[in-house]
Amino acid sequence: MEPLQLKAAILDWAGTLVDFGSRAPLQAFMQIFAEAGVTVSEEQTRIPMGTEKKEHIRQMLQQNSIQTAWQVVHGRPSQESDIDGLYRRLAPIQIQEIDRHSQIIPGADKLFVRLRERNIRIGSTTGYSRIMIEGMLVKAQQQGLEPDCVIAADEAVGARPGPAAALKNVIEMEIPSVNQCVKIDDTAAGIYEGRNAGMWTVAVVLSGNASGLSLGSWQALSEEEKRNHSIGAYQKLENCGAHYLIDDINKLEPVLVDINRRLALGQRP
Known part of the structure; x- marks a missing residue:
């Protein structure tokens, strides 16, 4: 029997393929909470990052410090109707922020070329809803990123941390086995x-949520500052369960080689 080889790479968007530092979701969440009278920090906002956006709001309000601040301002605990209201306000702000942060991460276009050369199908999932990413997908295509499949968070019930969106990629791209898929993402979710979903997994650390720095801010650091910042970012994701951790998608090629080696040896995710 011919040994298994990778057939699909399923990539996240913000922090993995576009929006170095995953800045767009951060700004939107902080703004809607500020409008509701509650100041939230960048650190608090990043904790649920990667989840579907209404769930992200719910998990933020479950943080003791945010819930306490909410009750001080509103005189009662938050309710599901508050989550609904915050989410309705989020969508237009999030679309604007995504539009401002749609620049691809350097090297993403070359990665797509290399994946095509390997006959690896390209899928994607995201914590964004479909309406939030429509403009981003157009801009990504203009910059050389056109995946075979895109599944938004509102198109797969139970997505992130559940497997639904990833598995929908497998079905739509007609991949024979989840063992032949690798999921690449910058968040624990x-x-x-x-x-x-039973896939190989790769966490990208320095271009995404764990680092949080824009490309300009990252490039402005001294070499020593970059080393120190990298250590902290890697520590945030070292226990997320990823099979591999890399700086960004430019470091993916050796991982693909190693996964194919392990598949040939009969190893599975």
């Missing part, structure tokens, strides 16, 4: 999605 996205890695759990891949693991729960």
Whole structure:
């Protein structure tokens, strides 16, 4: 029997393929909470990053410090109707922020070329809803990124950390086995999605949520500052369950080679 080889790479968007530092979702969440009278920090906002956006709001309000601040301002605990209201306000702001942060991560276009050369199908999942990413997908295509499949968070019930969106990619791209898929993401929720789908998983650290720095801010650091910042970012994802951790998608090629080696030896995710 011919040994298994990778057939599909399923990639996240913000922090993995576009929006270095995953800045767009951060700004939108902080703004809607500020409008509701509650100041939230960047650190608090990033904790649920990668989940579907209404769930992200729910998990933020479950943080003791945010819930306490909410009750001080509103005189009562938050309710589901508050989550609904915040989410309705989020969508237009999020679309604007995504539009401002749609620049591809350097090297993403070349990655797509290399994946095509390997006959690896390209899928994608995201914590964004479909309406939020429509403009981003157009801009990504203009910059050389046109995946074979895109599944938004509102198109797969139980997505992130559940496997639904990743598995929908498998079905739509007609991949014979989840063992032949690798999920690449910058958040723990996205890695759990891949693991729960039975796939190989790769966490990208420095271009995404764990680092949080824009490309300009990252490039402005001294070499020593970059080393120190990298250590902290890697520590945030070291226990997320990923099979591999890399700086960004430019470091993916050796991982693909190693996964194919392991598949040939009979190893599975």
